[in-house]
Amino acid sequence: MGQSVATWRRWAWLTGLLVIPLIILAVLVYLTGDISWIQRASSALILMIIVVGLHTFSGNSGVISFASVAFAMIAAYTSALLTIPVEQKPSLFPDLPFFLEWLASFSVPVPLGILMAVAFTGLIAFIVGIPLVRLSGLAAGIGTLAFLVVVTVIVTKWKAVTRGESTMVGVPKETTLWWAVVGIAIAIAIAALYQMTRRGRRLIASREDDKAAMSIGISIPIERLWGWTLGCAIAGLGGALYGHYIATFSATTFGFALTFFTVAMLVIGGLGSLTGAVVGVLVVQILAEFLRTIETQGLGPIPMLEFPGITEMVLALIMLLVLILRPAGITGGREITTWFRRRKSAPAARGAST
Amino acid sequence: MYLQYIIDSIGTGSLYALMTLGLALVFSVMGLMNFAYGQLVMIGGFAMILLRSQPWWVLILGTVVAVVIVSLLMERLAFRPVRTATAMTMLITSFALAQLLQQAARVAFGANPRPLEQFSELSVQYTVGDLYISRMTLITVTTTLVSVVVLALLLKRTNIGVQLRASTEDVEMSKLVGIRSNRVIASAFVISGVLAAIVAMLFFSTRTNVSWSSGESIVLIAFVGAVIGGLGSMVGAALGGFLMGFTYTMLNALLPVELRVFADAILYTLVIVVLLIRPAGIIAAKGVRV
Amino acid sequence: MSLLELQGLRIAYGEAVAVQGLDLHLDEGEFVSLIGHNGVGKSSTVKAIAGLVKPAAGTISFTGEEIQGKDPGVILRKGIAVVPEGRRIFTRLTVKENLTVGATVRKDRSAIEASYRSMIERFPVLGKYSGRMAGLLSGGEQQQLAIARALMSEPRLLLLDEPSLGLAPQIVDQVFDLLGELRAQGTTIFLVEQNAAQAIRASDRYYVMRTGGVIQVEAKGGDSADVSAIEADYLHFGKV
Numbered sequence: 001m002g003q004s005v006a007t008w009r010r011w012a013w014l015t016g017l018l019v020i021p022l023i024i025l026a027v028l029v030y031l032t033g034d035i036s037w038i039q040r041a042s043s044a045l046i047l048m049i050i051v052v053g054l055h056t057f058s059g060n061s062g063v064i065s066f067a068s069v070a071f072a073m074i075a076a077y078t079s080a081l082l083t084i085p086v087e088q089k090p091s092l093f094p095d096l097p098f099f100l101e102w103l104a105s106f107s108v109p110v111p112l113g114i115l116m117a118v119a120f121t122g123l124i125a126f127i128v129g130i131p132l133v134r135l136s137g138l139a140a141g142i143g144t145l146a147f148l149v150v151v152t153v154i155v156t157k158w159k160a161v162t163r164g165e166s167t168m169v170g171v172p173k174e175t176t177l178w179w180a181v182v183g184i185a186i187a188i189a190i191a192a193l194y195q196m197t198r199r200g201r202r203l204i205a206s207r208e209d210d211k212a213a214m215s216i217g218i219s220i221p222i223e224r225l226w227g228w229t230l231g232c233a234i235a236g237l238g239g240a241l242y243g244h245y246i247a248t249f250s251a252t253t254f255g256f257a258l259t260f261f262t263v264a265m266l267v268i269g270g271l272g273s274l275t276g277a278v279v280g281v282l283v284v285q286i287l288a289e290f291l292r293t294i295e296t297q298g299l300g301p302i303p304m305l306e307f308p309g310i311t312e313m314v315l316a317l318i319m320l321l322v323l324i325l326r327p328a329g330i331t332g333g334r335e336i337t338t339w340f341r342r343r344k345s346a347p348a349a350r351g352a353s354t
Numbered sequence: 355m356y357l358q359y360i361i362d363s364i365g366t367g368s369l370y371a372l373m374t375l376g377l378a379l380v381f382s383v384m385g386l387m388n389f390a391y392g393q394l395v396m397i398g399g400f401a402m403i404l405l406r407s408q409p410w411w412v413l414i415l416g417t418v419v420a421v422v423i424v425s426l427l428m429e430r431l432a433f434r435p436v437r438t439a440t441a442m443t444m445l446i447t448s449f450a451l452a453q454l455l456q457q458a459a460r461v462a463f464g465a466n467p468r469p470l471e472q473f474s475e476l477s478v479q480y481t482v483g484d485l486y487i488s489r490m491t492l493i494t495v496t497t498t499l500v501s502v503v504v505l506a507l508l509l510k511r512t513n514i515g516v517q518l519r520a521s522t523e524d525v526e527m528s529k530l531v532g533i534r535s536n537r538v539i540a541s542a543f544v545i546s547g548v549l550a551a552i553v554a555m556l557f558f559s560t561r562t563n564v565s566w567s568s569g570e571s572i573v574l575i576a577f578v579g580a581v582i583g584g585l586g587s588m589v590g591a592a593l594g595g596f597l598m599g600f601t602y603t604m605l606n607a608l609l610p611v612e613l614r615v616f617a618d619a620i621l622y623t624l625v626i627v628v629l630l631i632r633p634a635g636i637i638a639a640k641g642v643r644v
Numbered sequence: 645m646s647l648l649e650l651q652g653l654r655i656a657y658g659e660a661v662a663v664q665g666l667d668l669h670l671d672e673g674e675f676v677s678l679i680g681h682n683g684v685g686k687s688s689t690v691k692a693i694a695g696l697v698k699p700a701a702g703t704i705s706f707t708g709e710e711i712q713g714k715d716p717g718v719i720l721r722k723g724i725a726v727v728p729e730g731r732r733i734f735t736r737l738t739v740k741e742n743l744t745v746g747a748t749v750r751k752d753r754s755a756i757e758a759s760y761r762s763m764i765e766r767f768p769v770l771g772k773y774s775g776r777m778a779g780l781l782s783g784g785e786q787q788q789l790a791i792a793r794a795l796m797s798e799p800r801l802l803l804l805d806e807p808s809l810g811l812a813p814q815i816v817d818q819v820f821d822l823l824g825e826l827r828a829q830g831t832t833i834f835l836v837e838q839n840a841a842q843a844i845r846a847s848d849r850y851y852v853m854r855t856g857g858v859i860q861v862e863a864k865g866g867d868s869a870d871v872s873a874i875e876a877d878y879l880h881f882g883k884v
Contacts, residue, residue: 064442141387142629146578149622267443
């Protein structure tokens with residue numbers, strides 16, 4: 001794509017520095033053989049895919065979006081509809097509308113279902129993105145939130161296709177820890193690549209200074225639409241994998257709570273960097289699992305605290321403290337690579353700046 | 355028939371307008387969209403449960419005081435430290451705070467909704483020709499009108515009101531004329547708390563229970579109403595909230611039965627359309643960055 | 645003792661130094677101007693005196709007391725009122741509300757009311773439009789309102805930042821006439837201006853500021869003979 005060797009090298013570094021530790025972590029967790037830890041690691045990695053998707057749009061454009069979970073939901077339902085075994089479909093979906101009756105006549109292998117779901121999600125994102133990316137600031141927040149409400153209502157009420165408020169069942173449960181690792185590696189690789197291409201750089205430029213970006217001929221809506229579509233498709237990958245991971249889900253699985261957690265993880269990690277997205281998920285998930293352990297079985301000298309909600313409450317309190325004490329997030333919006341580079345070339349940089 | 359729908363819609367619209375005002379007031383003073391505002395209403399609901407057996411004036415006063423105290427604590431402990439941060443950080447802070455209060459209520463009052471004994475004196479219906487008006491609708495509309503007038507007088511006629519409006523327009527200049535922004539922002543949170551308590555009393559009087567998750571839908575309405583109405587403009591906020599409630603009730607009444615369940619989806623699609631046509635809201639205040 | 649004294653004032657925004665080693669002083673009852681072209685750090689100086697930016701080094705003393713780094717409200721309560729660049733009146737408040745809000749730091753209600761009456765006597769146009777939204781006033785009227793608002797706090801020192809900016813020439817003359825009157829009535833004035841010629845004519849003394857904030861000249865005002873020389877030497881006036 002006309003990228004220079006240096007760009008590819010930077011891409012390889014960023015992807016490697018983020019993905020390799022995650023792989024090591026996954027292998028370590030796998031080696032413990034503890035089923036519950038493997039499950040926790042899997043769901044954390046899948047969640048990370050959604051947050052990476054959110055970062056791809058919000059982190060690079062500086063425009064808030066509450067819609068990534070909506071796209072995760074769309075992808076999860078799409079992949080489910082495509083992959084549920086054909087013999088179960090008539091009993092699960094007896095009233096499919098005429099234009100979707102064809103869905104009942106076949107089913108595809110899960111990987112293909114996920115791919116098709118991601119493509120479909122990307123298409124939907126592109127279409128609704130055409131108007132939505134024109135909004136900025138709080139209007140963008142409200143617009144995407146409104147979209148989340150619309151999708152939630154449709155999924156909850158369109159019984160014939162989504163089974164309404166009943167859970168989706170019969171979804172092949174195939175996502176494993178390794179699928180999650182592959183998924184997050186793909187997501188990070190694509191997100192990192194996008195940030196380094198001309199398209200991604202233009203979007204970042206519009207975040208830093210929209211007037212200057214426009215003055216050098218950058219069309220902000222077009223650049224945002226690209227970032228939005230790509231980000232929503234990545235969130236879709238996470239959603240589809242998640243669907244095949246938990247196998248039974250409903251609209252409440254992808255509700256405001258998940259939206260809050262994904263946005264909060266991104267901000268806590270440090271809005272504006274891919275590293276921040278990864279770090280935010282890791283920190284919040286580890287903390288959440290730690291608290292949940294205390295809530296359900298106690299930990300060492302700490303007794304069990306059997307109050308439903310105490311995990312979420314303490315987690316929210318800690319998030320609040322991070323926001324108050326470190327508003328730019330843990331990474332301050334910087335990538336892990338700049339951190340390495342600055343250490344190496346610190347004396348030179350000091351000389352150059354004077 | 356249609357007139358009946360309009361009467362019902364005005365009732366809901368008034369309640370939503372009141373919800374929106376409390377949120378919009380704080381936004382206009384410090385640029386904060388306070389997602390935790392809905393939790394103030396939820397707390398008001400639990401205060402009502404605790405005070406249900408008290409005389410009515412204790413119930414009202416107690417609910418208002420409880421909510422105002424939480425509102426003030428919010429400002430002092432959570433929002434003051436992030437006041438100079440970006441709008442995004444402030445928004446997420448309020449998100450985290452909302453989550454904290456919600457989960458705290460879940461821990462304190464349990465995961466199941468708590469029943470709230472109904473106020474039988476409020477369910478009286480009046481008949482005018484073939485129209486029904488419940489006493490609750492009348493109370494809601496009257497309370498909203500009185501609250502709006504009192505708020506307007508407060509902003510127009512009192513020193514703190516004038517200072518509040520000055521800070522809304524230009525924070526730096528308001529400091530240069532000696533306005534103490536801490537005091538002004540704290541008073542905005544007090545007013546916002548009073549409004550949240552009033553909303554709680556009107557809202558939960560028509561419900562049979564209060565749950566830790568009750569605040570969520572309320573803040574969503576207020577949030578959306580404030581933005582589509584026009585940020586930084588109190589009139590716009592009230593109008594936006596009113597339109598949300600009015601449209602919602604009308605949709606529920608007029609849509610064919612099989613589409614009625616999608617009323618929310620249609621309403622929020624309309625919200626997106628309004629935002630696209632007027633990103634700064636229906637009544638856009640000058641100089642407000644959105 | 646001087647009413648206001650800046651010593652070794654240094655203001656920096658991160659790496660960028662706006663003002664470096666500025667010394668000046670001002671006595672009670674004086675009309676002193678600080679002139680210099682765009683971007684030499686005049687506005688930063690005003691902001692530092694008013695308490696909107698913290699100086700990196702140096703002192704700002706008012707009536708012998710160091711005030712650098714204090715809050716704007718505290719500095720105003722000590723007696724320095726600011727008429728900021730661009731007037732910054734509250735457009736969505738009425739003219740009367742703008743004036744009363746200017747007296748926020750005063751307590752005595754009847755005294756404030758008296759000041760308001762004397763203010764509309766001095767500025768009849770403000771009395772005429774007292775109930776109108778201030779945003780509807782013309783530029784010159786808004787400038788009068790900004791000055792009147794500052795006077796409502798009964799300051800010991802009136803600090804004006806570019807009051808002539810964006811106004812038509814005859815309106816600028818009116819503003820300078822007004823400042824002259826205020827001076828004659830004993831108000832101490834510190835004027836920061838790009839419009840060097842008029843500022844020099846109006847003031848008792850003036851300072852010229854050049855990039856980096858170094859004072860080049862400290863001279864008696866009122867003598868227009870100097871003006872052209874100063875313009876040529878220090879202000880590159882052709883550009884303004």
